[in-house]
Amino acid sequence: MLYLGIDLGTTFSLASYINAANQVALIPDKYDTNNFRTPSVVQIGSNGCFVGDAVEAQLQENPSSEHVRFVKLAMGEEQHFVDHQQRQWRPEAISALILKKLINDTTSFLPENLAGAVVTVPANFSDNQRQATKQAALLAGIPRATLIEEPIAAATFYGMNDISGDQTLFVFDLGGGTFDATLLQAADDGLFVLATDGQHDLGGKTVDEAIMQQVADEYERLHGDDPRQNSTALVQLRQFATEAKLELCKPGVNQVRKTLLINKRTVDFLLTQAQFNRLVDKLVEQAITVCERCLSAASMDWDFVDHILLTGGSSLLPLVREKLAQRTDRPKDGLMLKQPHQAVAFGAALIANQLFSDSSNKKQLQRATSWQLGIRVAGRDGKPCVQVMIDKNQPVPANKTVTFNTTRENQPRMVIEVVQQKDSNEDEKSLGYFIFALPENAAIRYAVDITLAYDIEGLVTATARNPKTGTQLKQVMDENGAALDDELVNQKDWIDHTLVNE
Incomplete structure (x- = not known):
């Protein structure tokens, strides 16, 4: 039986497995066995749907081609992407196309049947975002899909060979579009999350857009118009920004210089390492602030941490190691950076093998809530407020029951x-309304026990019972069911028949 670990990323996605030598390995692209990363970009047109490098190649020839990028940042949102036939695709369906491409790569490379997969999500993902990811896996036809947080996957990979005994770990996970900070305790019998925090839309995409802004400003100074208003120019700017970022992350590279032809006019652009550091300084400071907030939630500081693990492609930014070393008062080479692009996928494969196999030597993975969970109620002043039932950073599974009349x-x-709320002073995210039918002729002040719960994957459930009889009340509507609604059922049919590069 085959079990996959899937890193469904903002900019790139990867699939990993345990090979015959009992080592973690990546699944290669079906048409290029030297390529192990799939760009998380989708194009749906009259010739069908393409995912990954096939889209990037088409964009080189025709930068104005319609495509969808960074869909991970839209997961859980009421957002639609419209194709050439005016069909509306939800973020779950776009992500499902990426997942299906990875599954097709797998089935062409390995003879075993896929029996289960662990799909990673940012620790900072809300219930809506996690539910959307589960639905994407369901749409893609993945059996027994289980969610795991990206920092836990990375820590699992690092811990396989590099960490032993009781150690306090801090995972600094700066990816293409999200940032997670997670504090864990590693022991011989498993990993235990102590606290987690994060920030949405903070990562490599932010860096690319800062570089794009610099080029656009220079172009506008020379030619009087903003090139970002043109779709073709926007693709060119993003391609250059990504290339420049990667180049300046290489040791010994001090500058990038290039003449760009945009809208049939040229702009000479020079970006030095010092200028680059100034562009990313705010991003790195934001990330470190999140880290220190995470430590504070566990009543710790950097002195309590034995190992700082850097993962995610954007952790390769030189300023990340420089600032973290300064802030934590430790040498830069004391920060663990090992295969940051692959660590999450590798760790997910190791966890998948643990979860789904019959091994008797399974290790614990004690996860924690990343959001407060509660019910909106009327306060004493009559104004709506949130009654928190489960706090942030509590071990999962977790549940709490409150009686309402x-x-x-x-x-x-x-x-x-x-x-859900990140903290009591932040805006809350509604997970929808749960409606429970009451018995006929229910008297005034009829008591109902409402139970909110986080399951092991951090997904939310709500149930109601009669406290006297223990009878569970019928749930009329659940906004968070994993089953596909009618719109997604239709989109599953599209997915099954539209993916071309399979």
Whole structure:
């Protein structure tokens, strides 16, 4: 049986497995066995759907071609992408196309049947984002898809050979579009999350856009118009920004100089390492602030940390190691940086093998909540507020029960709105309304026990019971069910018949 670890990334996605030599290995592209990363970009047109390098190649020839990039940042949002036939694709469906491409690569490379997969998500993902990722796996036809947080996957990979005994680990995970900071305790019997924090839309995409801004400003100074208003020029700017970033992350490279032809006019652009560092300084400072907030939540500081693990492609930014070394008062070579592009996928494969195999030597993975969970209620002043039921950084699975009473006789149903918050002083995210049918002729102040819970994957459930009889009340509607709604059922049919590069 084959078990995959899948890093469904903002800019690149990878699939990994345990090979015959009992080593982690990446799945290569079906048409290029030297290529192990799939760009997370999708193009749906009259010739079908293409994913990854096939799209990038087409964009080289025709930069104005419609395509979808960075869909991971839209997961859980009420957003649609419109194709050439005016069909609306949800983020889950676009992500499913990326996942299906990885599965097709796998089936062409390995003879075994896929029996399960661990798909990674940022630790900072909300319930809506996690539910959307689960639905993407369902749309892609992945059996037994389980979610795991990216920092836990990375720590699992690092811990395989490099860490032994009781150690306090800090994972600094700066990817293409998201940042996670996670504090863990490693022991011989497993990994235990102590605290986690993060920031959405912070990563390599942010760096690329800062470089694009610099080039666009210089172009506008010379030619009087903003090249980002043209779709072809925008693709060219992004390609150059990504290339420049990667070049300046290489040891010994002090500058990048290039003459760009944009909208049939040229701009000479020079970006030095010092200028580059100034561009990314704010990003790195934001990330370190999140790290220190995470440490504070566990009542710790950097002195308590035995190893700092850097993962995610953007952790290769030279300023990351420089600033972290300064802030933590340790040498730069004391920061562990090992295969940052692959670490999450490798760790996910190791976890998949642990979860799905029959091995008796399984290690614990004690995860934690990354959001407070509660119910919107009326405060004493009559204004809406959140009654927190499960705090942030609590071990999962976790649940809490609160008794509510009906407010009028013959009330037919009880409606609760479930919300998540990063902290009590931040805006909450509504997870939707849960509606429970009440018995006929229910008296005023009829008691109902409402239980909110996080399962092992950090997914939310809500149940209601009669506290006297223990009978569970029928749930009329659940905004968070994993089953596909009618729109996604239609999109599954499109996915099954539209992917070309398979």
